Amino acid sequence: MIEAREVSVLFKRGFLKRVIRALDGFSLHIQKGDVFGLVGPNGAGKSTAMYTFLGLIKPDRGEVRLFGERPDPGSRLYNRIAYVPEDPHYHLYLTVEEAVGYYAALYNDPVPKSRIQGAIARMGLSEFKDLRLSKCSKGMKQKAGLATCLLSDPELVFLDEPTRGLDPVTVRDFRDIILEMNKKGTTFVINSHVLSEVEMICNRVAIMDRGRVVVQDEMAHLLTYDLENYSVELDVPDSVPPFLRETKREEGRLRGEIPAKSLHEFLGFVEGRNLKLYECSLKKATLEEAFFKTIQKGG
Amino acid sequence: MAKQLWANIRTNLKFYRRNKLLLLIGLFFLFIWGVSAVPALFYISNRQKFQIIQMILEQSGWFINFFVAALGVLTVFHHLSSRSYKMVVTKPCTPETWLLANFLSAMLMSAFLNLAVLVLSAVLFAVWAIPFQWGVAYIALDGILRSAILFSILSYLTILVHPFIAVLAVLVINEYMFYQLIVLVSAGLKNATLWSRKVFFGVVKYGFYVLYLLVPTLFPLALKTQKIYSGLKMRPSDLKYFGTTFAYTLVICALLYFLSDYSLKKKRLI
Numbered sequence: 001m002i003e004a005r006e007v008s009v010l011f012k013r014g015f016l017k018r019v020i021r022a023l024d025g026f027s028l029h030i031q032k033g034d035v036f037g038l039v040g041p042n043g044a045g046k047s048t049a050m051y052t053f054l055g056l057i058k059p060d061r062g063e064v065r066l067f068g069e070r071p072d073p074g075s076r077l078y079n080r081i082a083y084v085p086e087d088p089h090y091h092l093y094l095t096v097e098e099a100v101g102y103y104a105a106l107y108n109d110p111v112p113k114s115r116i117q118g119a120i121a122r123m124g125l126s127e128f129k130d131l132r133l134s135k136c137s138k139g140m141k142q143k144a145g146l147a148t149c150l151l152s153d154p155e156l157v158f159l160d161e162p163t164r165g166l167d168p169v170t171v172r173d174f175r176d177i178i179l180e181m182n183k184k185g186t187t188f189v190i191n192s193h194v195l196s197e198v199e200m201i202c203n204r205v206a207i208m209d210r211g212r213v214v215v216q217d218e219m220a221h222l223l224t225y226d227l228e229n230y231s232v233e234l235d236v237p238d239s240v241p242p243f244l245r246e247t248k249r250e251e252g253r254l255r256g257e258i259p260a261k262s263l264h265e266f267l268g269f270v271e272g273r274n275l276k277l278y279e280c281s282l283k284k285a286t287l288e289e290a291f292f293k294t295i296q297k298g299g
Numbered sequence: 300m301a302k303q304l305w306a307n308i309r310t311n312l313k314f315y316r317r318n319k320l321l322l323l324i325g326l327f328f329l330f331i332w333g334v335s336a337v338p339a340l341f342y343i344s345n346r347q348k349f350q351i352i353q354m355i356l357e358q359s360g361w362f363i364n365f366f367v368a369a370l371g372v373l374t375v376f377h378h379l380s381s382r383s384y385k386m387v388v389t390k391p392c393t394p395e396t397w398l399l400a401n402f403l404s405a406m407l408m409s410a411f412l413n414l415a416v417l418v419l420s421a422v423l424f425a426v427w428a429i430p431f432q433w434g435v436a437y438i439a440l441d442g443i444l445r446s447a448i449l450f451s452i453l454s455y456l457t458i459l460v461h462p463f464i465a466v467l468a469v470l471v472i473n474e475y476m477f478y479q480l481i482v483l484v485s486a487g488l489k490n491a492t493l494w495s496r497k498v499f500f501g502v503v504k505y506g507f508y509v510l511y512l513l514v515p516t517l518f519p520l521a522l523k524t525q526k527i528y529s530g531l532k533m534r535p536s537d538l539k540y541f542g543t544t545f546a547y548t549l550v551i552c553a554l555l556y557f558l559s560d561y562s563l564k565k566k567r568l569i
Contacts, residue, residue: 047569048569051567051568051569054389055388055389056385056388056389056567056568056569057567057568057569058567073388073389073393073394073564073568074387074388074390074391074392074393074394074395074396074397075391075393076391077391078388078389078390078391078392079391081389083386083389085382085385085386087382089381089382089383089385089386090383090386091310091314091378091383091386092381092383093313093314093317093318094310094313098310098313102306102309102310103386103390105302105303105305105306106303106306106387106390106391106392107390107391108302108391110302132317
């Protein structure tokens with residue numbers, strides 16, 4: 001569905017036209033039906049990658065293909081695509097209803113007015129539909145942008161930091177919308193700093209650093225069990241054995257990690273002191289841990 | 300394409316209506332026009348009535364030209380700087396459609412304003428019992444074409460540079476500047492005694508002449524149509540000037556449209 005091969009994007013900045021490599025040999029493959037997360041530190045090139053997919057930036061080297069075609073701004077290809085920008089780059093002089101209606105009118109297939117109203121209602125903007133976007137809060141503008149995704153049954157949706165500025169209720173609604181649309185076959189590319197959110201929705205993820213994809217894998221593979229360590233929770237003992245790495249202590253309980261090879265020794269320690277053991281399981285890595293491990297390794 | 304074109308035109312008209320800067324420009328010109336024209340309507344002799352209509356036409360022509368140019372500058376600058384343009388081209392709406400919609404929206408405004416002036420003039424002719432002069436209609440149509448040229452030039456330049464520089468460029472680098480330079484260099488050529496200076500001035504004069512021809516004129520056939528503007532009279536044979544002006548405007552606008560399209564596509568929309 002999306003294929004980026006050895007893409008390089010250079011920016012020239014300042015008086016001396018210093019060259020910055022925003023993307024440097026960036027390669028990525030996104031399949032149909034994916035909810036794909038792009039994560040990485042600031043300046044990793046996530047937004048540039050998204051702009052390149054959308055055809056807003058032409059690569060200096062390499063090639064990007066969407067549905068097998070080169071993305072040319074405004075082409076018929078965009079009938080199958082929806083995009084919600086990070087910052088509210090909307091027509092702020094329009095009202096919510098006018099803006100959603102305008103974006104709907106740009107699609108080749110006519111969008112019935114009832115569908116426009118429905119999308120506005122779904123995002124909880126019905127009572128603000130006559131309010132100009134310039135007067136709306138950032139969250140409301142973002143909701144208006146998300147409403148446009150519901151207009152045309154897109155096959156591919158690009159979301160650039162989609163939940164920034166949204167309240168928790170809307171974030172949950174929004175997550176539901178993504179999963180609902182994904183069930184119907186819509187592919188999502190999500191660029192986000194909120195790793196927990198990416199972990200929750202995405203089935204595949206690419207970790208980017210310095211303009212390159214450092215890791216690209218199934219979320220399930222990234223969040224594998226750490227076979228080297230056990231996560232344990234027990235009554236606080238009088239003395240902590242050296243193989244137990246304490247991470248948290250509260251209300252008479254101690255949480256920590258033990259190496260797998262010390263499991264028998266640990267169980268003997270618990271039994272010997274007649275301590276209650278609340279949890280002892282293989283440790284599961286979070287996306288955050290996988291992310292930091294990857295970034296620290298430098299790929 | 301027609302659907303997208305119409306959607307963009309409607310949105311542009313809303314932009315014009317809601318843009319405070321445009322409103323200010325409009326009110327400013329209306330104030331200037333009012334201060335100079337309205338009192339004259341009440342304190343004039345019969346002989347001066349004709350000149351009043353001429354003055355209204357002349358001032359309105361300038362105002363419409365500047366106002367339509369401001370529409371071009373502000374529409375392009377606003378949508379590019381606020382980055383809302385990228386919301387358009389990430390939908391199935393091409394830069395060509397967006398540019399054409401900008402042009403047509405401005406031309407609609409220009410046609411409306413020129414028609415309003417034409418109606419006002421016709422009313423004054425009727426009220427003052429002066430026979431209607433068809434030159435007024437010619438001036439209105441010519442006004443639409445003139446505003447189309449200025450709009451296209453400024454829209455194109457605004458894609459490339461900041462609007463302030465764009466306006467400055469139009470004010471400084473125009474056919475009159477090159478004409479003055481040709482006159483200046485011609486004087487130098489006439490007074491040159493050394494053959495090397497003659498060659499130098501000759502080459503420079505030729506260069507300026509080429510630039511003079513290349514720079515789009517804002518007032519095509521101004522000398523030929525001078526009589527229509529001064530006497531408000533139009534003969535059927537004058538229509539050929541309109542035909543030529545129309546063809547020239549079409550060529551210039553088409554050229555600037557394609558250049559604008561090329562520059563927009565080259566722009567990195569981030």
